[in-house]
Amino acid sequence: MASDRIFGLVVLFVALGYIASATQIQTSFLADPVGPKAFPILIGAVAALCALVMIVKPDPDPDWPSLATFGALAITIIVLVAYAYALKPLGFIIPTAITAGILSYQISNRPLPSVYSGVGLSVGLFLLFDKVLDLGLFAFPKGWIG
Amino acid sequence: MEILNNLALGFSVALSPYTLMLAVAGCFLGTIIGALPGLGPSNGVAILIPITFSLGLDATAALVLMTSVYYGAMYGGRISSILLNIPGDEPALMTTLDGYPMAKQGRAGDALVLSGVSSFVGAFLATVGLVILAPMLARVAYLFGPAEYFALYLLAFCTLGGMASNNQAKAALASCIGLGIAMIGVDNSSGLPRLTYGNMHLMDGIDFLVAIVGLFAIAEVFFFIESHGKKSSIGVVLDKVRIPWKDIFDTKWTMLRASGVGFVAGILPGAGASLGSFLAYMTEKSIAGKDGGFGTGAPKGVAAPEAGNNAAAGGALVPMLTLGVPGSGTTAVLLALLMTLNITPGPTLFTDRPEVVWGLIASLLIANVVLLLMNVPMVKIFVKILMVPPWVLLPGVTMISFVGIYSLSGSYFDLLLMILFGVLGYALRKLDIPTVPVILGILLGGNMENALRRAMVLSDGDPMYLWSTPISIGLWVAAVLGFVAPMFLRGILKKPAAVKD
Missing domain, CATH: 1.20.58 (Methane Monooxygenase Hydroxylase; Chain G, domain 1)
Structure with missing residues (x-):
């Protein structure tokens, strides 16, 4: 239980940090409709969602070594x-x-x-x-x- | 007739003495890699790619060598499954169910030869299927625009994630990790760096080979240190090896059916060899019924998963070559090999570089024959190699990984990244998060984003364009089903647990 929750929390923070850095990506004047930011932000959002699921519904702990x-x-x-x-x-x-x-x-x-x-x-x-x-x-x- | 002409072209490329020598060497090496516990097709091929690249072989020679290693490792995996009850890789798990009991009854030699023959049948039929189906699919693939490709990549992530893990959220997270890593580096449409945090080493992006070797090979070393190599006890002794003609004859229908099942499972993007061997075993088990003796050392229980596994390995090459979407972990590694050699799989590959495609197919057929000839008489030699203790093997694997990655770029930064990926791979596998979607994400992330962006350029930013053709709608439906369905099927299709001593 705890392992999944801790990992989920770590992933959540990393994903939020990832989204935050993705919003800082420079766009060039040759922008296409999607641009260089949208896809990384989307990935970060999905990862954050998965992390939330892991926190809410964790699996049993693995056998951690000594x-x-x-x-x-x-x-x-x-x-x-x-x-x-x-x-x-x-x-x-x-x-x-x-x-x-x-x-x-x-x-x-x-x-x-x-x-x-x-x-x-x-x-x-x-x-x-x-x-x-x-x-x-x-x-x-x-x-x-x- | 066209097929025969193409095959003739392929054999003219693959049958030169030099490439034949590479095929034999690759088969030998591959069988050893597959047989050694802790080294499977994925990490075996992974640690060899950088070295092959540094050797400066041309594309055809490198492909012949690595596909021979790939097929060889699929063959070799059965040796440790049968003798040690340790599956060399995930698809070989099903072979342990009847192979190990059969070996304990003193029929280790029979089981090894029978599984070798069924591997041959499965791989051979799958290669024939590949020859027939791949050009047809390549023609269909011409109809694919960016919207369809985007849906196809999504389908690969959804089905691979759905099959590979027991927890959908973890599988999706693994894909996101891979895709997120793929975004690092210079953006190819704007030419500006993304997510590099000002680090010069990250400008070129993270090399997928570094990630693959780290996640597969280095993570494996950590697992061995954790278990102190206890997994490698020698189980069963092999004495005489004869050819069990009767068993081979009795299992002929099993092999044919299992090859068919495995091939279809292999074609599904993301499903791959594990599903192939699993379905083949379960089909045969239900056909044989309760009297079939499955799980107690039935020859059919050895033949079915091996034929299915190898057929799936061939089937997985169909989407990989025609669409550029791998169907399993090992084909993901092979895709990495093609990308290293600057070959872009896809429908155009069949028209632009027929010598590569058909040379590859011819070398698969050659490798298959070489493996059958090599495996039956030489199985005792491979069994000897199994005796290499893990405390020599695993440091060796580490050193080969380091030299391989080091010889690619000559920078310590890639080595540090590789160690980091090893740690990541260990943590992910501990938490039951599959690592194959991570690799797939790193490999396909750039293409997936490009497909999305090109689709949006074509439609001038209208997202409905993604669902504008029947093909893309079909792919989206399949993707959602592939991701959601395993949640409900999990109760019905329970994987049998490994045999305990």
Whole structure:
């Protein structure tokens, strides 16, 4: 019950914000009868209506995971965001090995196999992407090798 | 005769040694993707699109490769359904109902071969249906003006939403999320930015590939972390694989009927493969009656959903190719592939680029034969691949997703967006909000708005123009029915629950 209501409330606010920003869209002098504002406003209105229905008539709650699992998911997200920033400056191999290892540990909870799969995936995928598929990745930070 | 000429053109494109090699590689890869729990046709094809794009394959080669992966994944999905009782994707759920009990009786090999043959029959008949029906529908589609297209897009959202969810409001909300995201970026009629909040990265809009990979692949990783990979216990051991001629012969009418049912279900915009396998199974169950033994490992219960599922996958290509409206999650991903390759599906595709359409159809037929030949003798190899533990597989999927998206644009912004979509996909699926309408919204939002605006330009702002022709009125009626009817049918058509151990 509560989950749907909370989500509905969030969606309602986002939809209202969306409509508010849609009214600020600049119109050009070449306006057609509908213009660039109407369709986004319509979508926002339908979304807000759906959100209201969710608040009034919520479904039963899903099985939310434990707080520890939420922690693990939060760590995963942080690691993935860090990986997104690291990929360019640090090259492919090292960030990938670390990220894959951490993800692997999150699923299996066993340290040693996670290290193996992190390193194995990193090197294996690098060989696949760079040598076989020729996607042109950098293995290491540019300063390391010529 | 025209059809034969067209097919000859298609095969001349698709039968070169290079494309044949791509077809075989795609089928192999696709079967693995379908078989691995947690990777289905939608997310499998999704993570491969950016990589295919970066490889710089030409349109035909890329299409051949990806349709082979698509069909292969439809084939492969049955392996984990039968052996592990884990459907690789939603349509494969119906295969678990009789496939897993059959495997527990020691007939895993029979079930795998039988389902492979029925997949072939379903997919083959659907491709024949596609060959006959698609050019006819393409001719009808010439009558469609902007008002009809607007109604058609609405129909797709309504039926997909109506079928995909247990709650109409949630399905409609999912469509709105997708449509709302599609509005971000430069407006193509006025050339002015919309809803970008001054962010340069958002000027080009949000790439649908980023959204698809995030919603499908990254969200899946979060689900595996939540369950700690517990879903992947190995259920049944496969020993000898023989060809069960008797079962195949006994189920021939079942396969034919199920293919017909599945094909029709697949053509309906928005309905797709899940409905196809569901209806095919339920039809056969009621024909067989109480003595049919459905749910306890009946061969017919394996053949029906597999034929229906694969026929629906072929049927779903009819509206996708002729009208540009996909019928299911996976065809939505294939539409994304076509749009990445700068091919606009629609009636003009059949006259402007016949080599693409008929090359695609020929490669479907080739992929189908390759898959049958590959699946019967090599099923043991695919079963071995099932043993890849999730703690290697899921990090691998993540890394492939990152590299794919990164190689598209080389910007970390898209990667961050992809993670955001992964989080969104996790939350939506937790709350039982379907994610396929989100994808469809992002893919079709721009077209839908353009159709509305062009219709209003033609009518000088008179909204009644939207209901001015019989075709558009029919589509509107179907859209309302497709959205409302499932609310009442839900009590009657109850989906059977998965078999418990």
